[in-house]
Amino acid sequence: MKLFEYEAKHIIAKYGIAIPKGVLVDKHNLDKIELEKLNLSLVLKSQILISGRQKAGGVLFAKSFEQTRNYLKKLIATKIKNKKIDKVLIEEKIECIKELYLSITIDRNQRSYVAIASEKGGIDIEQTSIQFPQKIIKLLINSQQGFNLSEARKVTSKLGYTGTRSNSLANILITLFQIVKDYDIELIELNPLAETKQENFVALDSRIILDDNSLFRHPEYKKKSFEIGRELGVKEIEAKKLGLVYVKLEGDIGVIGNGAGLVLSTLDMIKYYGGKSANFLDLGGGASIKKISYAMEIVLTDPNVKVLFVNIIGGLTSCDDVAAAIIKTLVKTKTKKPIISRLIGTNEKKGRKLLKEKEIEVLDNMEEAAIKAVKLSRKLS
Numbered sequence: 001m002k003l004f005e006y007e008a009k010h011i012i013a014k015y016g017i018a019i020p021k022g023v024l025v026d027k028h029n030l031d032k033i034e035l036e037k038l039n040l041s042l043v044l045k046s047q048i049l050i051s052g053r054q055k056a057g058g059v060l061f062a063k064s065f066e067q068t069r070n071y072l073k074k075l076i077a078t079k080i081k082n083k084k085i086d087k088v089l090i091e092e093k094i095e096c097i098k099e100l101y102l103s104i105t106i107d108r109n110q111r112s113y114v115a116i117a118s119e120k121g122g123i124d125i126e127q128t129s130i131q132f133p134q135k136i137i138k139l140l141i142n143s144q145q146g147f148n149l150s151e152a153r154k155v156t157s158k159l160g161y162t163g164t165r166s167n168s169l170a171n172i173l174i175t176l177f178q179i180v181k182d183y184d185i186e187l188i189e190l191n192p193l194a195e196t197k198q199e200n201f202v203a204l205d206s207r208i209i210l211d212d213n214s215l216f217r218h219p220e221y222k223k224k225s226f227e228i229g230r231e232l233g234v235k236e237i238e239a240k241k242l243g244l245v246y247v248k249l250e251g252d253i254g255v256i257g258n259g260a261g262l263v264l265s266t267l268d269m270i271k272y273y274g275g276k277s278a279n280f281l282d283l284g285g286g287a288s289i290k291k292i293s294y295a296m297e298i299v300l301t302d303p304n305v306k307v308l309f310v311n312i313i314g315g316l317t318s319c320d321d322v323a324a325a326i327i328k329t330l331v332k333t334k335t336k337k338p339i340i341s342r343l344i345g346t347n348e349k350k351g352r353k354l355l356k357e358k359e360i361e362v363l364d365n366m367e368e369a370a371i372k373a374v375k376l377s378r379k380l381s
Helices: 005-014 065-075 125-131 149-158 163-183 212-217 219-224 234-241 260-272 289-300 319-333 348-357 366-380
Strands: 022-025 042-046 059-062 088-092 098-107 112-118 136-141 185-195 201-203 206-210 245-248 253-257 279-282 307-314 339-345
Touching: 005 163, 005 185, 005 206, 042 065, 059 065, 065 088, 098 163, 112 125, 112 149, 112 163, 136 149, 149 163, 163 185, 163 201, 206 212, 212 219, 234 245, 234 289, 253 260, 253 289, 253 366, 260 279, 260 307, 260 366, 279 289, 289 307, 289 319, 307 319, 307 366, 319 339, 319 348, 339 348, 339 366
Parallel strands: 253 279, 253 307, 307 339
Antiparallel strands: 022 088, 042 059, 042 088, 098 112, 098 185, 112 136, 185 201, 185 206, 245 279
């Protein structure tokens, strides 16, 4: 789960990492009183979960209250990369002598946390990593032994810092690692981390990605994960509430299966035969008739879907329950969209019998079912 910049900054500030003074605004009509505690010049930062905000026009710099108000009006409720801007973070612009990059993430190949740093932070950090790989410093962190000042200074010394400033920077790295452990974070990033003329360090921007599997330990963020305006759309949120895994795609063949591997294989087979899948939807194991029916409604109400392919290998999921759900959904929705089903496994004979009685096509071969779905989608195009 990605956090908005203002949420990430709220966390790091609790741990003592300096951030610019600012106010969060979610409306056009900016009251001057809201900005009285801030010094001009100001930075207006769109709160959207995409990279490259500044290059896309989502970060603006203002030198007066009037200009700030005009820029805010320009940003709120507009879209950048198809993401609507609902909130804007207005902060004091910090003058700096250098912009650094600091982050801690997971190196899955090494099965370890890794600290990453660069003396060239800012909006072009990706280009820096490609053009000047020597400018990117990495240090694996032994989570059993911890991350101490001595280890952190190995990074800061490579950045060219010594003495007090090296210790200050090292302590920020140690703090980031503590935040990672406390919040079950996959990635925490300060970019840029500004070094000021007063030899202080201020996080001008922060990015945090939480491990979705840990959200049960962080109920405040689990609740936020269902909010409109984050990464998930309306249908994805609806599916998530029902315990389904749904991802919207660009094609016209709806796909429902039980098990991520089976669904991915179905998507691959549809593509192999020249079709395009409209979604990924995994029922998981042991889905009830009610849950399967909900899943079908989510897919069938997508206007792009011309054909639905239900691909089930019955184990915990019973094929007769799937058949009953298909029939129930057809009656409820009165859809005219064709449904191709492939059922094998637990109670498959009973499930097939139910579908054949309702003249719903059911196959036992995944390849034949995929070919049939692709042909129907082309016919209906």
